Amino acid sequence: MKKILIPTDFSTNSYKAIDYITELFKNEACAFYFLNVYNYGTGGLSAIEMLQADDEWFEKPKEESLLHLGDLLDEYTVNKNNEKHEYHVISESLSLVKAMEKHIESIDVDLIVLKGNAKISKNIESIVGKIRACPPVLIVPPYASMNKKINLAIASNFTEEVRTNEIDSFLEIFKNTNFIITVLALTNEKDMPDETSRHIKLLCNHLENQTDKTVALEFTAKSDNLKTYAISHLSSIMCVVDKKPDLLRKIGLCKSRVISTLEKLHNNPVLTIHQ
Template sequence: MKNILIPTDFSENAWNATKYALELFKNEECVFHLLNTYTPAIASSRFMAATLDGGSIENGAHLQSKRGLQNWVERIGKTSKNSKHNFKTISSFSFLVDEIKETIEEIGIDLIVTGTKGASGMEEVFMGSNTVRIIKSVKDCPVSAIPQDFEFTTPKEIAFATDFNRFYTTSELQPLIEMAKTFDAVIRIVHVQYKIEALTELQQFNLNMLLKYLKEVEHYVHTVSELNSVSKTLEVFSEELDIHLLAMLNYQHSYMERMTREPVIKRVAFHTQVPLLVIPELGMSKITKKDDEVSATSI
């Protein structure tokens, strides 16, 4: 049984992510953990009235959070009646990322599903600030970011963006492979280059290893020239090939890290058009026995 964590602020953006998760896992037994965090502003200034009751403010915020989660579960019940799905609620007086980390450790979450939307004007980014904070901070659980206006489409075309500069482990690639097998999807490995040139020996080795890992699923390799920025290039690639899910590993100097650090002017025209699957770096210390066996038979 999968444990899926869905943070919610009760917005329509969060509701769209919830609907996506319900549809994505409609054929699997899941426990959906619905999380709402609240941090009420408790005045501490000596100039404020001494009669202000901080505890009452916190209690009021807690009740509002609990009611909101109950309404969320009721709304789900009116939309989806699936005997394979169970729901649990978490209302916490905490910061969102801190509570997510604690929940992952306590429960063993398999996937975080969150809604995302860009801001407006020159502040426009490819994902909302909360989503970026989750991706940057959560190191041991995949994160799926769902665009606010995206209507569920079975992920038959999955893009995996990588530069081949890092060795992959089966543990890291498992969410990607599992998704492809579940939906009988094609994986399109996309390599964005500033200038098209031959792969280095290290890149070629890592590509060969990646192809071995993906041998049980249909896959293709695409090399594309960078258009202004990595995010813009992947947006165009996703549109042209009708990609339903864009997956990336998140590690130092990865495409994902570059996208979250790109100057605003470079991503001003970019919106996340398809769901993102961000897979955290597990590191060599977490390589499984199966990884070792694959590596040994490949040398």
């Protein structure tokens, strides 16, 4: 059973992301973990005021978090029951990144699902850019569409060999799902170096052996064409490859290069994987 961690703030977009992923994996055995983080809003309070605060002040944020998580649990266990799915709730008084780091390890998470917006949120930047031991992250925009056959489009310039561990892990969840794979090479087919050609062939051969499916290969020389492809394939899951966060990214001195790519793809579900 695959384990999927979904941070939620109980917003409409958050519910839409959950609806998308539960429908996408409706034929797969999955355990969904809904995570909500809360804080005590201590900004502006002095140390003395915090010491004088009663138990009710401290308990209220936790109780509200658990109440909303209970409503969310009822929605998916009772109203949208799927015998292949099980649901769990987690409430934490931590930053979102700290809470996710904690439960990625304790649960052994296979996939993270985040709600998307018109702009890349600070939460997405932090999770994609700073969590090193991060499984694949699927970002779901509010109006994500889905066809009967899912197209996973893997985009890269292939200047380096693409490691396939996280792609394999994601595809493993699709055992009973109708899908196709497209490799989108962000390079000019006529002028590409031999090394780039070798990296493309290695990935295509691996994916075909792994899935017993024919992999479609497309080339686009300009990075802007990635956005054009995405717009013309709105139901496709766009897969982009990122390097694991180093120390400079973890402390916020530089951003992941994949963030600028994500900004071009905000209308598509996007899967980010670490190299």
